[in-house]
Amino acid sequence: MSVVIVGAGLAGATVAETLRERGFDGDIVLFGSEQHLPYERPPLSKAVLLGEKEPDSATVHDQAWWREHDVDVRTGIEVQSVDLAGRRVMTTAGEQPYEWLVLATGSEPRRLRMAEESGRPVHYLRTVEDSLALREALTEGTKVAIVGAGWIGLEVAAAARLAGAEVRVLETAELPLLAVLGPEVAQHFADLHRSHGVDLRLGADVTAEDLGDADLVVVGIGAAPRTALAEGAGLDVDGGVLVDELLRTSDDHVLAVGDIASEQHPVLGRRVRVEHWDNAIGQGKAAAATILGASEPYDRMPYFFTDQYDLGMEYWGHVGPDGYDRVLTRGDFSGPFRAWWVRGDTVVAAMQANDWDASDEMRASVGHPPPED
Ligand SMILES: Cc1cc2nc3c(=O)[nH]c(=O)nc-3n(C[C@H](O)[C@H](O)[C@H](O)COP(=O)(O)OP(=O)(O)OC[C@H]3O[C@@H](n4cnc5c(N)ncnc54)[C@H](O)[C@@H]3O)c2cc1C
Structure with missing residues (x-):
């Protein structure tokens, strides 16, 4: 039995790791277009960008581990197309047959032409190289314009301020993170x-003039799933590769995991595509189980975390298209803080900030009645 995994990011690496952990003894080939062994991206906008850690610290496993576990990690090789009928992939280094194919191609930053045409250096943040280039550019007194007040934009803003740069953040919404957190918490x-x-x-279209006299521009306006390979193969794709709760695509021998997977979530009862670290791990494990013939639906609630200045926060749940009726909060945002987004009589999302002992309780609160007002 042979498994070919396309994309040597966290999701792809987790599939390979889990297969070996659970005793799979067939061939595993993991293709990655980057030159690096699989690594985690969250530190790229946090400890690595701040200069507190080096990229090596984010590596999932070193070369010796992959060798010892007999996983053939082929870095610097891109998979160019998939032949579903012939069960093989075509790569920049030849073709490779499979019995199971796992697509884990992740996402890439949305580009902003206005910034690119502004004549200033423009930074995006997805890879180790991006993080190191930005780290070098963020120096005392540098004028930095950041377009987009999402997670990446805000984490870069924090790193830039800590490096002594002058920072302007430009966002079309009325508040940062408004779509995810709603006005009550976004204001914080x-x-x-x-x-x-x-x-x-905030609250206005961003034009070249708004960049002011910036020395450099950082664009953090979201990421797009890399679905071209799946589309080219003829798999069902609609804003993400469509998968069921066992991560199966529209082809019996192909699974998809991580940022690209639009999963029919068994608990939420709708499709969700989650661009977060925890999802890459969880779906990677569930896909490995599917390959092994175990039926282990991926039913975890979406989860993410962020670190900005001295604030560390975690968030569980998914508010979704039906929204929420009210937000309950406890504590002060600068100290231990908790929030619950409530619809009807049910918590649909919960978060903690600087209150790490609360993690288990907050996670468990989703899907249940809220605490007393
Ligand atoms: C700077 C940054 C900070 C983040 N911080 C957080 C955080 O604090 N909390 C959180 O929850 N999440 C965070 N995330 C999101 C999290 O890192 C992603 O959800 C996660 O990386 C998704 O993993 P993945 O394996 O699906 O995709 P990716 O990590 O994108 O990996 C996909 C890999 O596949 C390769 N690839 C693509 N196409 C091909 C091909 N055709 N052939 C071969 N290889 C291919 C790509 O080069 C890439 O290496 C952050 C992301 C970034 C960029």
Whole structure:
């Protein structure tokens, strides 16, 4: 039995690792177009960008581990097409047959032409190389314009301020992170950044003029799933590769995991595509189980975390298209803080900030009645 995995990111690596952990003794080939062994991306906008850690610390396993576990990791090789009928992939280094194929091609930053045409250096943040280039550019007194007040934009803003740069953040929404957190909690993030000296400009279309006299521009306006390979093969794709709760695509021998997978979530009862670290691991494990013939639906609630300045926060759940009726909060945003987004009589999402002992309780609160007002 042979498994070919396309994409040597966290999701792809987790599939390979789990297969070996659970006793799979067939061939495993893991193709990655980057030159690196699989690594985790969250530190790229946090400890690595801050200069506290080097990229090596984010590596999932070293070369010796992959060799010892007999996983053939082929870095620097891109899979160019998939032949579903012939069960083989065509790569920049020849073709490879499979019995099971796992697509884990991740996502890539959305580009902003206005910034690219502004004549200034433009940074995106997805890879080790991006992080190191940005780290070098963030120096005392540098004027940095960041387009997009999402997770990446805000984490870069925090790193830039800590490096002594002058930071302007430009966002079309009325508040940072508004779509995810709603106005009640998003306001706290606006206050946090302003209190650290960020010039946060909200609620208007961003034009070249808004970049002011910036020395460099960082674009953090979201990422797009890399679905071209799946589409080219003829798999069902609609804003992500469509998979069921066992991560199976529209082809019996092909699975998809991580950022690209649009999963029919068994608990939420709708499709969700989650671009977060925990999802890459969880779906990777569940896909390995599917290959092994075990039926282990991936039913975890979406989860993510962020670190900005001294704030560390975690968030569980998914508010979704039906929204929420009210938000309950406890504590002060600068100290231990908890929030619950409630619809009807049910918590649909929960978060903690600087209250790490609360993690288990907050995770468990999703799907249940809220705490007393
Ligand atoms: C800077 C940054 C910070 C983040 N911080 C957080 C955080 O704090 N919390 C959180 O929950 N999440 C965070 N995330 C999101 C998290 O890192 C992603 O959800 C996760 O990396 C997804 O893993 P993946 O394996 O699906 O995709 P990826 O990590 O994108 O890996 C996919 C890999 O596949 C390769 N590939 C693509 N196409 C091909 C092909 N045709 N052939 C061969 N290889 C191919 C790509 O080069 C890439 O290496 C962050 C992401 C970034 C970029």
